[in-house]
Structure formats: structure tokens, C-alpha cells
Amino acid sequence: MFRSLSSRTLTLSTLLCLTLCLTGCINLPPYGMIAGSNSYDGTTIVMPVGAPSIARGFNGNTRVGAPNTHAGIDVVATVGAVVLAVAPGEVTAVAGDLLSGKRIVIDHGKDRSGSIYSTRYFHLDSQLVKIGDQVKRGQIIGRVGDTGLLAPYPHLHFELHRGYGFGHAVNPHEYWLDGPGIVTCFMPYTSVQTSQFRMIYPVKCLQ
Numbered sequence: 263m264f265r266s267l268s269s270r271t272l273t274l275s276t277l278l279c280l281t282l283c284l285t286g287c288i289n290l291p292p293y294g295m296i297a298g299s300n301s302y303d304g305t306t307i308v309m310p311v312g313a314p315s316i317a318r319g320f321n322g323n324t325r326v327g328a329p330n331t332h333a334g335i336d337v338v339a340t341v342g343a344v345v346l347a348v349a350p351g352e353v354t355a356v357a358g359d360l361l362s363g364k365r366i367v368i369d370h371g372k373d374r375s376g377s378i379y380s381t382r383y384f385h386l387d388s389q390l391v392k393i394g395d396q397v398k399r400g401q402i403i404g405r406v407g408d409t410g411l412l413a414p415y416p417h418l419h420f421e422l423h424r425g426y427g428f429g430h431a432v433n434p435h436e437y438w439l440d441g442p443g444i445v446t447c448f449m450p451y452t453s454v455q456t457s458q459f460r461m462i463y464p465v466k467c468l469q
């Protein structure tokens with residue numbers, strides 16, 4: 263009993279240490295920065311100066327069924343910062359677990375090209391929607407937190423998935439409203455007409 267408990271404790275502390283070492287975000291400025299490479303597939307990522315920084319980028323494997331090394335982006339923000347729905351949709355999960363903490367899933371349905379998308383928001387401090395809620399783009403759905411063992415510091419782990427059911431994680435930088443690689447802060451009262459799924463940054467930017 264004692265032995266299995268200490269081995270479990272060791273595993274959890276190793277996991278926490280590994281997470282801390284991998285993020286390397288401790289000295290990252292709070293706004294306008296992306297840790298590590300700021301490009302994907304040769305496209306430079308344009309980050310607004312007022313956008314909360316990204317401590318860890320997407321490093322997923324987009325083949326269906328393949329494991330992801332980091333299936334989303336980690337946006338650094340203080341506990342209590344608002345989390346926004348990146349596109350209109352229906353809330354399909356408001357849940358929580360030991361590793362991911364409190365999370366929300368939004369199903370965005372099919373775009374005009376027939377692809378189906380969903381987004382996931384992890385490590386929340388609070389969840390402000392319930393299953394079945396229809397949300398608008400930019401609507402406040404929760405608050406940033408550090409819940410879950412994979413959140414050693416407050417941040418939003420955000421994932422975009424394409425496909426039915428769980429789908430597979432895709433690079434969020436390909437889907438910003440202003441175009442691939444152009445991180446797009448939410449602006450109220452902007453009318454949006456897109457045939458392909460497009461989204462805004464999942465947290466509020468400084469004006």
C-alpha cells in the first residue's frame with residue numbers, strides 16, 4: 263500500500279515537473295508574444311500586441327487517430343480572465359477531471375464546405391454555461407484558471423477539432439477570422455460571413 267502510494271506520488275510529481283519544464287513560460291511577457299517558433303508551415307504568425315501570450319504552441323499530429331504531442335495552444339492569463347466562445351455553437355460538455363481540470367466543449371456544426379468543428383477549453387476556474395446552451399461568437403463562457411494537474415500555472419489550454427465525434431486536433435493558427443496565421447481578437451458588432459469555419463482568439467485582448 264505504502265509502496266504503491268509513493269510510486270503514484272512520484273509519477274504525478276514527475277508529470278508536473280515535466281509540464282513546467284516544457285512550457286518555459288515563466289519569463290514570457292503577458293501580451294503579444296508566442297514562446298518558441300512563431301511560424302507554422304512557413305507562415306509567420308501575426309500576434310496582436312494586446313493579445314495574451316501563447317506559452318506553448320500546437321504541436322499536434324493531424325492524422326486521424328494519431329497521438330498528439332500538444333493538441334492545442336496554451337494562452338497565459340490571470341485567474342478570472344474571461345474565456346470567450348471562438349465561434350457560434352452549442353455547448354456539448356461542461357465537465358472536469360484530475361488532469362484537465364474544469365473544461366467546456368462547444369460543437370460548431372458544419373461549415374459550408376461540409377467540415378464539422380468543435381472547440382475545447384481546459385483548466386477553467388469557472389464554467390459559466392451549461393450543456394445545450396447556444397452561444398454566440400465572443401460570448402463569455404468561463405474564466406481562466408489553473409484547475410487540473412496539467413496546469414502548474416494559470417492558463418487556457420485551447421483545442422480545435424475537426425471531424426465527427428472526438429474528431430482530431432488541428433492547428434488553431436490556420437483558422438483565425440482575419441486569415442491563417444493572423445491571430446484575431448474579438449471585436450463586438452463585426453458582422454462575419456465566412457464559408458469556412460473561422461474563429462476569434464479565445465480570451466479578451468487589451469484594447
Ligand SMILES: [Zn+2]
Nearest residue numbers: 334335336419
Ligand atoms: Zn496545453
